[in-house]
Amino acid sequence: MKYVVLIYNNPGAFEALSEEDRNVLSTEADAFFKEFGESGEFVGGSALADPSNSKTVRVRDGVPAVTDGPFAEAKEQLAGYYVLDCENIDRATEIAARDPAAKFWAVEVRPIMDTAGTEM
Amino acid sequence: MITHAGVEDQLRRLAPQVLGALVRRYGHFDLSEDAVQEALLAAAMQWPEQGVPENPRGWLITVASRRLTDELRSEQARRRREDAAAAEVPADKAVAPAPGEEQLLDQDDTLTLLFLCCHPALSPASQIALTLRAVGGLTTAQIASAFLVPEPTMAQRISRAKQRIKTTGIPFHLPPEPERAERLRAVLHVLYLIFNEGYTASSGPDLLRSELTTEAIRLNREVRRLLPDDGEVAGLLALMLLTDARRPARTRPDGALIPLAEQDRELWYADSIQEGLALVTGALAQAPIGPYQLQAAIAAVHAEAARAEDTDWAQILALYELLERISPNPMVTLNHAVAVAMVRGPEAALDLLETLETDDRIAGHHRLDAVRAHLLEMAGDYDAARSSYRAAARRTTSLPEQRYLEARAARLAVGR
Numbered sequence: 347m348k349y350v351v352l353i354y355n356n357p358g359a360f361e362a363l364s365e366e367d368r369n370v371l372s373t374e375a376d377a378f379f380k381e382f383g384e385s386g387e388f389v390g391g392s393a394l395a396d397p398s399n400s401k402t403v404r405v406r407d408g409v410p411a412v413t414d415g416p417f418a419e420a421k422e423q424l425a426g427y428y429v430l431d432c433e434n435i436d437r438a439t440e441i442a443a444r445d446p447a448a449k450f451w452a453v454e455v456r457p458i459m460d461t462a463g464t465e466m
Numbered sequence: 467m468i469t470h471a472g473v474e475d476q477l478r479r480l481a482p483q484v485l486g487a488l489v490r491r492y493g494h495f496d497l498s499e500d501a502v503q504e505a506l507l508a509a510a511m512q513w514p515e516q517g518v519p520e521n522p523r524g525w526l527i528t529v530a531s532r533r534l535t536d537e538l539r540s541e542q543a544r545r546r547r548e549d550a551a552a553a554e555v556p557a558d559k560a561v562a563p564a565p566g567e568e569q570l571l572d573q574d575d576t577l578t579l580l581f582l583c584c585h586p587a588l589s590p591a592s593q594i595a596l597t598l599r600a601v602g603g604l605t606t607a608q609i610a611s612a613f614l615v616p617e618p619t620m621a622q623r624i625s626r627a628k629q630r631i632k633t634t635g636i637p638f639h640l641p642p643e644p645e646r647a648e649r650l651r652a653v654l655h656v657l658y659l660i661f662n663e664g665y666t667a668s669s670g671p672d673l674l675r676s677e678l679t680t681e682a683i684r685l686n687r688e689v690r691r692l693l694p695d696d697g698e699v700a701g702l703l704a705l706m707l708l709t710d711a712r713r714p715a716r717t718r719p720d721g722a723l724i725p726l727a728e729q730d731r732e733l734w735y736a737d738s739i740q741e742g743l744a745l746v747t748g749a750l751a752q753a754p755i756g757p758y759q760l761q762a763a764i765a766a767v768h769a770e771a772a773r774a775e776d777t778d779w780a781q782i783l784a785l786y787e788l789l790e791r792i793s794p795n796p797m798v799t800l801n802h803a804v805a806v807a808m809v810r811g812p813e814a815a816l817d818l819l820e821t822l823e824t825d826d827r828i829a830g831h832h833r834l835d836a837v838r839a840h841l842l843e844m845a846g847d848y849d850a851a852r853s854s855y856r857a858a859a860r861r862t863t864s865l866p867e868q869r870y871l872e873a874r875a876a877r878l879a880v881g882r
Contacts, residue, residue, distance in 0.1 A: 386623030431615050462666035463864035465716050
């Protein structure tokens with residue numbers, strides 16, 4: 347089963363950390379991705395740029411309207427994501443609990459829809 | 467002229483035999499496995515052009531042995547450079563076999579390899595990946611595509627599994643008799659998982675994924691060739707064939723799922739059904755009964771009905787009662803409930819479902835909601851049926867299942 351882990355924080359949350367915490371976060375994150383990369387459970391993912399760099403696209407009556415940013419004042423933003431392929435949601439949650447981002451902010455574990463299915 | 471497909475079939479069949487011969491001669495399962503992959507690759511490139519050698523198996527063993535001994539020598543040299551201590555590989559292991567040792571190479575180690583790849587010390591994901599590579603002869607890239615993960619992810623799983631075999635020192639021989647039956651269950655379970663992964667996939671973009679059913683059936687045939695008297699081996703093969711026979715009828719061109727009762731049975735593969743029926747009949751007559759044989763027998767009853775309304779539900783119910791006795795689990799109870807509904811009516815089936823509400827293994831599972839929805843619809847309680855379909859649609863993680871469940875809910879909303 348595949349799960350996406352979504353990391354949420356406030357814009358500027360990383361900068362707001364003390365230098366010590368920032369070091370803890372980077373070191374632990376490196377170890378985290380190494381460990382689950384080697385176990386064959388980490389599939390891929392990325393940190394995301396600050397939402398001020400985003401564009402939002404809406405197509406109405408065939409005309410695309412492009413605006414800056416997702417919303418004017420973001421409280422919680424999607425800061426990054428990664429995909430896990432593991433046995434079940436308990437295992438995915440166990441892995442996510444080892445993510446240092448969960449220690450400072452919050453991570454959401456959500457199953458990814460499969461394009462396959464069985465007859466009912 | 468040899469076709470590429472012909473060569474590939476031959477190579478896939480020989481792969482485990484060649485690997486077995488190497489492991490027997492040199493040990494080093496992990497390095498042998500890499501060497502065999504390289505030899506297979508060399509053959510896949512050379513044979514279609516230059517023709518298949520007279521003794522293909524011998525050719526592969528020679529080429530793979532050469533790669534392996536090169537690798538062992540360079541590893542030895544590396545160790546000598548890095549560490550003055552004596553090399554771990556005894557010198558006599560890295561030379562050609564003495565006369566008489568050759569007969570060892572005639573053994574077919576496919577079964578031993580399967581037991582090794584499906585060892586309980588490995589995680590299910592590792593068992594599957596390693597089985598497909600070491601026994602199935604698939605490349606890491608092919609396995610990665612079939613499981614929709616990047617190649618490096620799959621490569622990690624395979625190397626992790628090989629590492630684990632090395633560190634736990636799992637021996638390369640058939641498990642001793644007292645353990646063998648249980649270890650065979652593990653092998654069959656891995657084949658079952660491979661089959662299911664392929665069967666749930668629709669065609670089209672998921673083509674590579676659906677080839678897993680073909681591979682599971684091929685490997686199951688190999689096991690049957692080696693263990694012709696085991697009823698569960700035959701039972702699982704029958705179950706796969708009878709299930710796979712429905713493939714052309716189970717989805718619409720747009721990928722939407724068609725339930726068993728609404729499938730065009732003319733489209734079912736008649737050959738697979740014939741073979742599956744013969745297998746399950748033979749197994750039930752001779753061997754001690756097991757869960758795969760019973761599931762195959764249930765699939766056989768469905769296969770024998772020319773129209774959905776001809777289905778012998780009484781027989782299916784009896785088979786589920788037996789299955790629930792020898793191999794109870796909530797999924798069996800769920801299917802059992804459907805059979806109860808067809809024989810005794812939906813109310814009796816809903817009573818049976820009640821027993822599952824408190825079972826942690828299935829409470830909250832979309833299948834429980836989906837079956838309840840069907841039963842409520844049968845009972846004429848459309849409002850409750852609709853909300854159960856919707857609950858199931860919210861809980862499933864399969865897009866085609868979700869579409870199907872939402873369509874059922876919508877039909878009740880407009881039609882009644």
